[in-house]
Amino acid sequence: MSPTADVREQILEANRQAAEALRTRFLQEKTLVVNLISSPGAGKTTLLEATLARLSGKLKTAVLVGDIATERDADRIRKLGLPAYQILTGGACHLDARQVQGALEKAGFGALDILFIENVGNLICPTSYDLGEDFKVVLLSLTEGDDKPFKYPAIFARARVALLTKVDLLGIVDFDVEAVERQIRTLNPHGEILRVSAKTGEGMEAWCRKLEHALAAKRA
Amino acid sequence: MHETSIALEILKTSETILAQHGGSRILRVKVAVGELSAVEPELLRYAWEAVTVGGPAEGSCLEVDFLPARQVCPTCGPVPRAPGAWVPLCLSCGAPLLVEGGKELDLVQVEFEVDGEKP
Numbered sequence: 149m150s151p152t153a154d155v156r157e158q159i160l161e162a163n164r165q166a167a168e169a170l171r172t173r174f175l176q177e178k179t180l181v182v183n184l185i186s187s188p189g190a191g192k193t194t195l196l197e198a199t200l201a202r203l204s205g206k207l208k209t210a211v212l213v214g215d216i217a218t219e220r221d222a223d224r225i226r227k228l229g230l231p232a233y234q235i236l237t238g239g240a241c242h243l244d245a246r247q248v249q250g251a252l253e254k255a256g257f258g259a260l261d262i263l264f265i266e267n268v269g270n271l272i273c274p275t276s277y278d279l280g281e282d283f284k285v286v287l288l289s290l291t292e293g294d295d296k297p298f299k300y301p302a303i304f305a306r307a308r309v310a311l312l313t314k315v316d317l318l319g320i321v322d323f324d325v326e327a328v329e330r331q332i333r334t335l336n337p338h339g340e341i342l343r344v345s346a347k348t349g350e351g352m353e354a355w356c357r358k359l360e361h362a363l364a365a366k367r368a
Numbered sequence: 369m370h371e372t373s374i375a376l377e378i379l380k381t382s383e384t385i386l387a388q389h390g391g392s393r394i395l396r397v398k399v400a401v402g403e404l405s406a407v408e409p410e411l412l413r414y415a416w417e418a419v420t421v422g423g424p425a426e427g428s429c430l431e432v433d434f435l436p437a438r439q440v441c442p443t444c445g446p447v448p449r450a451p452g453a454w455v456p457l458c459l460s461c462g463a464p465l466l467v468e469g470g471k472e473l474d475l476v477q478v479e480f481e482v483d484g485e486k487p
Contacts, residue, residue, distance in 0.1 A: 150395055152479045153385050159377050159399065159473045242370055273370035275406035276473065298454060302406035305437075305467055334454050337464050 163277055166245035170280025179260045180363040183279050185303055186287035187296075188269030191313040191346060193221045195287065196264055198346035200230055202356045207261040207363070212251050214243040214268040221266065231257050242273035245280055261363055271296070275303045282362060283308035290314045290323045297331035305335040309342065309358065316345040374407055374473070375415035379425060382478050386424060391480035394425035398479075400433045402472035403451055409434055437470025 158164055174181050184192050193213075200209055210231040213221040222234035233255035235247055248265065257263070265281060267274040275284075286307035288296050291314060297304040304310060310332050312325065329341050340358070344351035382397050397416075401407050409432040416430040436451045441458035447465060449455050458465055 150479050150481055151389065151391070152477050153389055154477050155381070155385065155475045157381070157475055159374055159381070159475050161381070162377065240370075240373070242373075244373075272406050276370060276374070301437075301454070302404045302471075305404045306471075330456060331454070333464065334456050335467060337466060 163245050166249060167278035167280040170245055170248060174280060178367050180262045180366050181281040183265045183267060183281035183284045185267045185274045185284055187271045187292060190287040190289040192266050192287055193224055194346045195313060196266060197224060197228060198352055199356060200228055202352060209262045210257040210260050211264045211266060212248060213266045237268060241268055241270045242277050243267050243279060244277045248279050262359060271300045271303055275306060285309045285311060287311045287313050290317045290321050294324045294328045297328060297335055301335050304332050307339060309340045312343045314345060315343045315350055316348045371407060371411040371415040375412060375419045378475055379419050381475055382425060385478045386480050390482060392483040393481040394428045394478060395481055396429045396431060396479040398431040398433060398477040400435055400472045400474040400476050402435045402470040403437045404470035405473040407473060435470060435472050438468045439465040440468055441465055
């Protein structure tokens with residue numbers, strides 16, 4: 149018999165520790181942190197543009213954006229006159245907590261009410277990495293097909309909020325909203341589901357109110 | 369495909385453990401991967417073969433213990449299910465089910481060889 153060592157620790161222990169350090173910092177700073185995860189093209193940046201337009205004036209916000217290449221997404225947020233920092237992952241399919249720590253040092257956002265982390269467009273890999281956020285939000289757009297939750301159960305089981313985006317396309321594309329909502333509820337009975345359209349503004353009020361409530365709860 | 373990043377983390381920790389025990393070569397590493405961990409066991413094994421080349425874990429076996437999630441009715445208890453198949457409501461009473469477990473992504477055990485000792 150060869151010697152064995154019993155371990156029982158998380159494989160992503162180093163990330164977990166970095167995420168806990170971030171969580172402690174965000175708690176001290178009383179900043180609500182939301183980690184947005186979706187496939188490419190589900191509308192993360194468009195949702196953020198519409199969200200920030202509604203919250204600006206009331207709350208101090210900033211965005212960390214993860215992408216494999218280009219500053220395009222951060223530029224779109226900066227055009228609104230709001231702070232954004234682009235994390236270029238150089239090929240990696242997800243953000244990890246140490247990248248977020250490094251980006252925050254460089255970005256120098258100052259005191260914030262809400263920090264949005266727009267993850268790399270990918271419905272699988274970002275799921276495994278805790279970024280010290282208060283909660284994950286998964287976006288699923290109506291153009292993606294209505295079998296996604298059961299195909300990618302890990303993210304739908306974890307995200308506290310699921311946003312069905314581009315609902316202005318309801319009736320134009322074949323998408324069974326009720327079936328999708330049933331799948332999400334099966335995977336995550338305590339999660340919340342919101343139907344939104346950044347284009348028409350549908351559901352945006354409820355989404356922004358949800359963020360404000362979460363911030364108030366964190367500061368209570 | 370983040371299985372390579374995950375395999376590198378497993379390797380880093382396993383090598384630390386090997387050094388702590390004065391071992392010379394890693395023979396087998398056991399990990400637990402939950403159904404809702406977003407990690408694909410098969411891809412993880414391929415990644416392990418690739419990241420271990422040229423080091424003390426080269427040729428070692430990555431044993432993946434796959435842990436399915438459980439669906440539980442608050443009144444009637446666990447509902448039988450196959451991995452990947454989700455039961456919408458309790459088969460007996462129709463109540464919504466809770467999802468438990470399946471999020472594990474753990475390093476469980478490292479088996480190694482110490483120079484000069486017969487395995």
